[in-house]
Amino acid sequence: MSINWYKYSAPATFYGLAVRLAPWFGGAAAILTVIGLYLSFFVAPTDFQQGEAYRVIFIHVPAAWMSMFIYLVMAAWAAVGLAFNTRLSFMMARALAPTGAMFTFVALWTGAFWGKPMWGAWWVWDARLTSELILLFLYVGIMALWAAIDDPRRGDKAGALLALIGAINVPIIYFSVKWWNTLHQGSSIKPSGTSMDEVMLAGMVVMAIAAWFYTIAVVFVRVRRIILERERHTEWVKHVLEGA
Amino acid sequence: MLDFLLTVIRRDLLLATRRRGDWLTAQFFFVMVVSLFPLGIGPEPELLKRIAPGVVWVAATLASLLSLPRLFADDHRDGSLEQMLLSPEPAVLLALGKAVAHWLIYGIPLLIVAPVLGIQFALPAEAIGVLVLSLALGTPILSLLGAVGAALTLGLRGGGVLLTLLILPLYVPALIFGAGAVDAMLAGTGAEANLSLLGAFFVLSLIVAPWISAAALRVSME
Numbered sequence: 001m002s003i004n005w006y007k008y009s010a011p012a013t014f015y016g017l018a019v020r021l022a023p024w025f026g027g028a029a030a031i032l033t034v035i036g037l038y039l040s041f042f043v044a045p046t047d048f049q050q051g052e053a054y055r056v057i058f059i060h061v062p063a064a065w066m067s068m069f070i071y072l073v074m075a076a077w078a079a080v081g082l083a084f085n086t087r088l089s090f091m092m093a094r095a096l097a098p099t100g101a102m103f104t105f106v107a108l109w110t111g112a113f114w115g116k117p118m119w120g121a122w123w124v125w126d127a128r129l130t131s132e133l134i135l136l137f138l139y140v141g142i143m144a145l146w147a148a149i150d151d152p153r154r155g156d157k158a159g160a161l162l163a164l165i166g167a168i169n170v171p172i173i174y175f176s177v178k179w180w181n182t183l184h185q186g187s188s189i190k191p192s193g194t195s196m197d198e199v200m201l202a203g204m205v206v207m208a209i210a211a212w213f214y215t216i217a218v219v220f221v222r223v224r225r226i227i228l229e230r231e232r233h234t235e236w237v238k239h240v241l242e243g244a
Numbered sequence: 245m246l247d248f249l250l251t252v253i254r255r256d257l258l259l260a261t262r263r264r265g266d267w268l269t270a271q272f273f274f275v276m277v278v279s280l281f282p283l284g285i286g287p288e289p290e291l292l293k294r295i296a297p298g299v300v301w302v303a304a305t306l307a308s309l310l311s312l313p314r315l316f317a318d319d320h321r322d323g324s325l326e327q328m329l330l331s332p333e334p335a336v337l338l339a340l341g342k343a344v345a346h347w348l349i350y351g352i353p354l355l356i357v358a359p360v361l362g363i364q365f366a367l368p369a370e371a372i373g374v375l376v377l378s379l380a381l382g383t384p385i386l387s388l389l390g391a392v393g394a395a396l397t398l399g400l401r402g403g404g405v406l407l408t409l410l411i412l413p414l415y416v417p418a419l420i421f422g423a424g425a426v427d428a429m430l431a432g433t434g435a436e437a438n439l440s441l442l443g444a445f446f447v448l449s450l451i452v453a454p455w456i457s458a459a460a461l462r463v464s465m466e
Binding site for chain 1 (some may be wrong): 402
């Protein structure tokens with residue numbers, strides 16, 4: 001069976017898909033969050049070095065992963081939009097940014113709660129904290145640019161260009177800050193195996209998948225609103241709104 | 245093509261000489277911001293020496309941001325920017341020429357003033373040399389990346405503040421490597437590593453930024 005994926009690049013058809021899929025992803029995210037939180041707070045053993053405080057990791061690490069990953073996905077949609085001039089790609093990029101900024105903020109916030117018992121300070125100018133902060137600034141800049149431009153077509157493209165140059169800059173910022181100063185503990189998950197207990201890893205992976213599903217659900221809801229707003233003059237939107 | 249580039253640069257230089265007020269404002273802004281730090285922190289030479297590289301570099305990024313909103317705005321207002329984009333010459337060269345002119349007008353004077361500020365901050369002679377070298381490599385990055393922001397925010401309400409928000413995060417590597425070079429010199433480890441990285445970042449900006457500014461100009465003029 002072959003599916004015609006291009007069919008869904010039209011906002012009108014994608015709208016229906018988003019409406020149908022959003023509750024499923026949202027429900028899955030809710031269930032996985034409950035499982036993940038149970039694993040991380042009741043099943044996972046206490047860390048012998050860091051005590052109970054390490055449990056922030058189950059929210060902190062997935063949030064930090066998502067914050068960087070969403071930026072890449074957003075930049076990829078922006079690139080697709082610029083290359084093929086597809087309206088839906090820009091809408092996806094716009095829908096992703098607030099969630100990415102939210103996860104960046106959560107990562108910084110929970111990082112502060114972790115840093116206080118571990119390092120004795122809410123904030124240190126460590127490489128990863130600083131680059132995460134700059135990532136938040138990049139998100140804010142892109143959203144501010146979108147907010148300042150009234151014409152949607154111009155806003156789409158200007159934001160997309162900024163997202164692209166930001167994506168080129170992100171690794172440079174990361175390494176520059178890293179060489180500048182480093183205090184953060186090394187990654188616990190490495191390609192050559194992990195230094196974590198299996199239950200801890202399971203809790204973290206479940207939470208990460210929950211964060212993914214949550215992102216997809218929220219982005220579908222947000223992209224639906226954007227489509228409705230942009231296409232409000234068309235027949236099909238009038239039809240949808242009358243039916244609702 | 246080279247003719248077109250030179251024409252763009254020469255035109256902007258000529259316009260700048262006709263309006264010296266704008267030009268002097270940015271230079272004095274740089275000097276004043278740097279001079280405020282000793283007043284706020286205290287006159288101990290050891291402390292001033294420690295903070296000098298960062299202070300000079302941060303002031304340089306702010307000074308470049310101060311002049312950037314006008315990079316395309318005047319030409320946009322009188323319509324000449326549109327004419328230049330309509331011409332058969334590539335828009336990339338227009339963007340590059342504008343950035344080069346911005347650096348010649350606002351970047352070079354910083355290099356000339358910086359040694360004086362270095363003396364005020366009790367920097368040793370070799371550290372001042374590295375400071376000027378790092379600014380010579382780094383200020384073109386500020387102009388090149390800044391041109392992208394200026395093109396993106398062209399004609400928007402509150403464009404100046406928005407430009408700051410968009411571009412400052414992108415300046416971070418230049419700031420770190422630039423100030424880091426002087427710090428490394430003061431610490432006795434040699435400035436080569438930081439200067440090499442700064443040079444690499446400059447080359448990358450030179451290759452990538454004009455294309456993005458040109459695309460941004462087209463988007464803004466639609």
